[in-house]
Amino acid sequence: VSEFSSGFWDLYIALVTLVSIVACAVFLKSQSVRKVGAQSATTGHTWDEDLAEYNNPLPLWWSWMFYITIVFSLAYLVLYPGLGSWRGTLGWSQIGQLKEEQQQADKQFGPLYRKFAATEVEALLKSPEALAIGQKLFLNNCAQCHASDGAGSRGFPNLTAGAWQWGGDAKTIKATITDGRTGVMPPFGAALGEQDVKNVAQYVRSLSGLTADAIRVALGKEIYQKTCVACLGADGKGNPALGAPNLTDQNWLHGSAEPVIIETITKGRNSQMPAHKAVLDEAKIHLLTAYVLSLSK
């Protein structure tokens, strides 16, 4: 790694650059004149025994353009980074330019975003302009998982159904987008054993009115009331504070088929909604909150 931490290579690059520039100047100078016979109208260069070229001189300013590029390159290397580790007298950097462009964009769009940020989410729901911006933000940042229509897919919640695992008020949705969520269903396969898992699965199906084996439902209910009740509640309506889903409605994050429920109980589930505060600023999250809410209205 020493070749990256020592200053030698910076000096080496700087030296190679400067020597190349000086060499260009020397080369230009040496190629501006030719020694030819007094009577000759050619450039004095003969190829393949007898091929020669007439001297059709270029205008003098043409050679000056070459020298100007040399002066330009030296001035550039003084002003901008490029010569080894020299930072340039203008203090230009890529990050600096990005920041400048971001400031420019903020100047242009900032007032609009600030106006929306100061408006209640309820009012934004009635503003087509705000929802149109919200939709663009959604399509760029959320649709990869939640689908373009917001209806999600297996493992990714449906935002259009009005069923909210973590709570469906504006404040909570905003917190979900900002800080993300980690939904954990612990695995119970080892603790319960195959038969009891199957019984609980039948009971869970019965909660939302799906077909289930009555005997297994009764057996499953007993286990449910001991093992699952802490998170999912005695009535199976879940607990938004923990992100525990409502088992009595028709919304299934991973699927309602028996093998899927058995898999969920046996192996548990780990679901992640990533935090977006590093990606989107508050005003954008505010607009997104309104758009997400509008999906189920």
Next chain:
Amino acid sequence: VKLDDAPALEERSLYEVREKIYPRAVRGWFAASRWALVWATQLVFYGGAWLTWNDRQAVLFDIARSKFYLFGLVFWPQDVIYLTVLLIISALALFLFTAVAGRLWCGYACPQTVYTEIFLWIERVIEGDRNARMRLDKGEISANKILRKSAKHGIWLLLSLWTGITFVGYFTPIRELVSSTPGAWETFWALFYGFATYGNAGWMREQVCKYMCPYARFQSAMFDKDTLVITYDRARGEPRGKGAGKGDCVDCGICVQVCPTGIDIRDGLQYECIGCAACIDGCDQVMERVGRPLKLIRYATTHAMEGKRTRILRPRVLVYSAILGAITVALAASLWLRVPLKVDVIRDRAAIAREVDGGLIENVYRLQLMNTTEQARAFDINVTGLPGILVWGENITGVPAAETRMVPVRVRVDAATAPGSHPIEFTVRALGVQGVEVREGAVFIVR
């Protein structure tokens, strides 16, 4: 070879100081033609920016919003193919004209020629013709010289500035440009283009053609022995001079004096010759005065000069014409039949397929609708390709004038549909307008 037999060597520069050329004024048919083209091109250029269409500038290249307006047509970035075709047509037209009659473009229509002609006219009005200008340049600095030079450069600069402003006026609406404080970039480009005009037409002139223009150098590849080029009739003219036993050329040198690139056409075809035909006009003036037949210098082919048959309609010309005609017709037809609606279908990738109420299978797509007209329109979205396939929910979308909308669309099919991927087709139709319909293929995945 012994060393003292070698010839004495001397240093020769490969660069030289340019010698200024003072083209003499000339009158005649070709000069008049050139002036006609100067007027035609410059009326279009200076005037075109001021035309209005649909309450906007008729010809406007709005780069910031990626829209090119050309009277009733609006071009989007997706239409770049038209620009490509236009460039191909321009190139082929150049090849065709060059094969038939040499550097017609250079001599009559190239901006370098056109602006040089205008600048030369201003120069001539203020400083006089060739001899007066040479005298003025050689003379000591005087009040007269300072006055004339500064008047010339002042007018040149004003005209250049106006040219620069007009040029930028095709990118930023020219009425806004002149009625308010222009932005930093508008100012930069107006000054840049203006300076280029001033520098190229005022100072660089023939050097642009001789040293900078690539077309000047590859034109010879399009010449053949049936190409009309400006030719001095050596057989008729030589031996040049006055008196008995001499040819028609009186060696007055007018052909050299009128030449904007400073060559002697009597030396034959040279790469510097831009085909402006000033020498033809000049020579004809003299031939008329001395009572000899005109056209000692004329447009002639190598074959004609050799006394052989000239074939203007030869394979090269016919092939160029055929391709040019075909592409031009194709472009016109394509523009005429253009549907002012563009549709892109993007299938949701993360969510492959989902099962919804009633056992239906749903796929989600994003339809990008680009309304390329200048009126707001409503579009009706339908889908075909599978039994029972339909767009679920709202399938009518409004798109404002010249805007783009992303529309999430849910498509549902019966659960009995075979697993795998199936080709389907979206049909987007403008409501209340005949013939605005786009079909776009997509794929429906069941499992």
